[in-house]
Each structure stands twice: as structure tokens, then as C-alpha cells.
Amino acid sequence: MTDPTLSGPGSRALEGSPEQIAGELRLERQTDEGAQELRRTKEVVLAGGPWPELDDQDSTMLINMGPQHPSTHGVLRIMLELDSEVVIQAKPVVGYLHTGMEKTGEELTYVQGATNVTRMDYASPLSNELVFSLAVENLLGVEVPPRAMWMRMMLVELNRISSHLLFQATNGMDLGAVSMMLYGWREREEVLRFLERVTGLRMNHNFIRPGGLAADLTDGWQEDVLNVCDLVEEGVQDYDDLLSGNPIWLERTVGIGKITTEQALALGATGPILRSTGFAWDLRKSQPYLPYDEVDFDVIYTTNGDVFDRYRIRLYEILESVKIVRQCVDRMPLGDYRVQDLKVTPPPRARIDESMEALIHHFKLFTEGFKVPPGETYVAVESPRGEIGCYLVSDGSGKPVRLHIRGPSFYNLQSMAPMMEGSMVADGVAIISSVDPIMGEVDR
Amino acid sequence: MADDTPREDGPEDDAEPVPAPPSDEVAAAVLERFPDSVFHDSHGQAVVYVARASWYELARFLRDEQQFTMCLDVTAVDHLLDAGRVDIAGVDYERFEVVANFISHPRNRRIRAIVQVTPAEPSVASITPVYPGINFAEREVFDLYGIAFDGHPDLTRILMPDDWVGHPLRKDDSPARIPVTFKEDNPSR
Incomplete structure (x- = not known):
């Protein structure tokens, strides 16, 4: 700062005595000094006597980003230690959306449980329902019919598409590509419209339940799904044309927020973050759960581990999900969409009018729920954000002793710290966006 | 579910005096290294119940010698009000259990470790290092x-406010701890 021509626009060399300058620039000087004095420690302030001069060279400041910052995707707060514009340390602070859903889960029966867990990761609610239902079925020893499995797979993949489209939209918005936001939401709405037609709700579907699904697919669903697939594929092509070669986009994303495989593994990061470091790990391939081993798709991975790679992985995963959905349309088996076990599955509505037993079963199922044998299990599936796990403990009653969801965002957030170190604050926004945290499942 | 171990239903029902030999190779290695631990096949998933003193060493062992590349999750369970619990020979149940799930990417297998924690001394070694x-x-x-x-x-606290009193997921922690004040209750009005 010794050469005034180097200190940037808006600075000028002043003439006159220091008193004159101080008079002219009183406000500015006061603000500056006040800000400087804030950096003094409590010990120095309380000790009395003359305060020592501050060393401008190695002074840093602490800045709170969030929890109301528009680019923090909800109520994420990040404490940044800054050296002017460069992030030295970043510490995510969570808990602002804590609503005690795991506690609530202990008060709800297994029938009601899906209603609770679906609200955790609100961008991909069906993954939560799926992992909860699989855990309950594992404890019950129940295997759902093939049609239920294929329906689940198709719906979860559609949900992955909508979740990744949401990411594309918000990621574009965070980096200044506002048209991307509109396009992403436009296509996402088509997916949600189909999910609404099938499940009755755009989000928080409560559709995948222990024992199967809530209802069968609607008439003419094949045509609807294929329309959505076409629209999404067209959209992805547009986004690719719009962003992937865009010099501004590349400037903002390539080489930003780098993370290595070792760091990602050590910090428990899963999903696109881990895959962006060159580690092709996807539970759908490595530990298949639904009939994922019967469909043809690829695990997308890249090797740079930067913001651009995480954007690209999610973009191409949309196409892989479309591939799976198309195969589901072709190969959807006929049959039951839920297990025909009267202790787990409510009887059809028509049976209630004519059968006393059906009425009793229906009543008992929705008042006290079904009993699950004592035991504990951990079931994991690949959600759009990584491994979502459900640790479920039963004591033989109608309510779980413990319902714990391993939210992938909760762990992925920790990988934000090494990504941010040494980057600029504006790049921090790109990094937060590329981690794609959903605070609902972080705080639960 | 996706584990390589054979699926066996219901070994938890028969209370055998001698613990069953582990059907899982990692669990067998853990039992060899930590002789006071107990193996349990929970719905086809390998679970080892380890002593509290060997919790940290277990994590080191899994990471350094068994290629367990990631610890997926650590959580706890409060068994205060349990109606029933699976009887496993060799495990002395306490009120709290701390549960950790590990995954080995190169070997493509999982293992779960559980440690019993008493309410009198609610602490266990951290495996964050x-x-x-x-x-x-x-x-x-x-x-x-x-x-x-x-x-x-x-x-430090992470989800609850820093000044919160109590631990909400304990079964004896009242969910409505904050008393609601109605206008009629206030004698000054």
C-alpha cells in the first residue's frame, strides 16, 4: 500500500497537514479505527494502560456467514476467519433447523414413521422413506414383491433427477447464472408434477412405506414418465451447452474448492463429493439394494475434485437416472405393489365395508401399529447427496426405541472446511453450493 | 443387507451359553485381537460388542489393519425404557449404547461396533483422532x-443451543421442559 497508484480505484493521495486530513475524512478514519480496535483481545482492553499498536500484517478477522445468508441454502452458518479476502479457516455451525425429528420418531408408530423421516432431506424425500422402510422390513424379515421394488427404484431415481435439477438451479443462481435457475426449476417442476400425480404430493410424499408403497401407479403413467424423461434430457443438453463451456462459468468453478480422495474418505464425505475425487463409489453399484444390479447404468466420477467436477457429476447423473427410469418403464413387473401381510399392510378400502376382520386390522394398524421384533439394524442407500443410512432399534413394541438417520449432508458439511481454506469469500459461495447441503437432514 | 455374510434369521432368539463363532472374517479378526468382545449376527449384519476400554484401539485396528477406510456414523441408544432386548451371551447390557458403523471400500464390507456405557460414568474414548x-x-x-x-x-453442543439444560434424546428427559406461562398464572397482573 506504499504506492498509492497500486491501492485500487477510489484511493487518492491527499495533500495538507494531518489535522486537515483528519478533519476532511473524519467519518472514514473513525470507522477504520473503530474496526481496528475491535480486534483487540479482552485481556488487553481490561488490563489498563496504553494499548499496544496492532500489527496490520498478520491480523485476521472473524466473519459470520449466515445463518440468514441467501447463498447458504437454508440456515447454515459458517464462521470464516479471513485475511482480507482470503479464507484461512472455515467452520460450519449447524443446529438452526433442529426440530427433534429423531425424538419425534420414537413417539410415532412404524406406520407413521415414514411421515416423519420424509421431511428430513426435503429435496429427496423418497430416499428417506426408502431407507426407513428398508430398515423396518429388515427387522420384520419382510421382502416386498418385485413390482414394489421396481416402483421404488423408479420413484427414487425420479427423485434423484429432481434433486439434482434443484442443485443445478441453485448452483447456477449462486454463481450468477440466473437463467440456469429458471431452467433448472422448470424441468424440476415437470418431475414433481409426475410425482404429484402418482403420490398426491409434490414433496414429502409419504409414499414408500414399510411393506411396500401407498398406492399403485396411476393409469397411463408410462407415457407421463417418458414425457418427463424427454424433457429432462433436453434440459440437461441445454444446461450443458449453456454452462459447461462458458468461460465465466469455468472461471468461477474450475480448480475451486479442491478436495482429495484421502480427505474425502477421512471426513466421511460420500456421494458426488467423493466421486468427484476419482473414487467411483456408489452404493447402487457396489452394494446393490433394490434391483439396481438388473439395470444398466454407469457410476459417474471425475478426478479433479473441484466445484466444476461436482457440477458435472450431478449433471451427468441426471442422464444415468433417466436411463434407469426408462428401463423401469420397459421392465415394470405386474403384481402387488405391497406385501400381502395383513399385520403390516392395511386392507383395501372396499374390504373394510364387508369384513369385520378387515376393519379390526385396519383399526389396529392405524392406532397401535404393528409390532416389530426386538433387534437393531443399519440400512444404507445412495441418496442424491451420498450414503443415507437408517439405524433402527426395536424393543418388540409398536414404536422404535431409536430411529437415527445418517444424513449425508451432515458429514459432507465437514468436508467444506478443507475446500474453503485458501479460497476467496466469493469462491466460498461456490463451494457451499457444490456441497449441496440440505439443512433439514443436517439438523433433523 | 449388502454384506457378504450369510443371512441367518433368528440366532438372537436362542440364548446359548457359548457365543456363536463369527461367520464374518473381520469380526473374527476383531475377536482375536480383542478377546473380550462378542460377535453377533444382526439380520445378516456383522456386529461386534466391544469393551469400553478397547473402543479407541478398535478404531485404530479397523483403520490400520483391516482397511476400514471410513467411519460412517456414530450414534447412541438409550435403553432405559425398553420392553425387551435381544439376549446375547457374553454382553452385559448397560443403559446406553454407543454405536459406530464402519465401511471398508477396498473390501466392500461393513461392520458395526457397539460399546456399553453406564449412566454413572457416561463417557467413551473419542475416535475423532x-x-x-x-x-x-x-x-x-x-x-x-x-x-x-x-x-x-x-x-460442544451442536444441535441444541449452547445454554440448553439436559440431553433431549435421553428417555427420562422431558420433552416439554420449558414451563408455559399463561396470563392467569402471573400474580402481578
């Missing part, structure tokens, strides 16, 4: 269950 990614999870257990993790670098 071994698996840094478990930092938040251990803070969550500390926050919601009041179980301390010795050696954790930053053991």
Missing part, C-alpha cells in the same frame, strides 16, 4: 445423550 469425519457425530451424541468423548478436539 482416527476418523476425523466423525467429529460432528460425536458432538451430536454428546449434545443429545450427554455421553462425553474423551479426547475429542471440540466437544
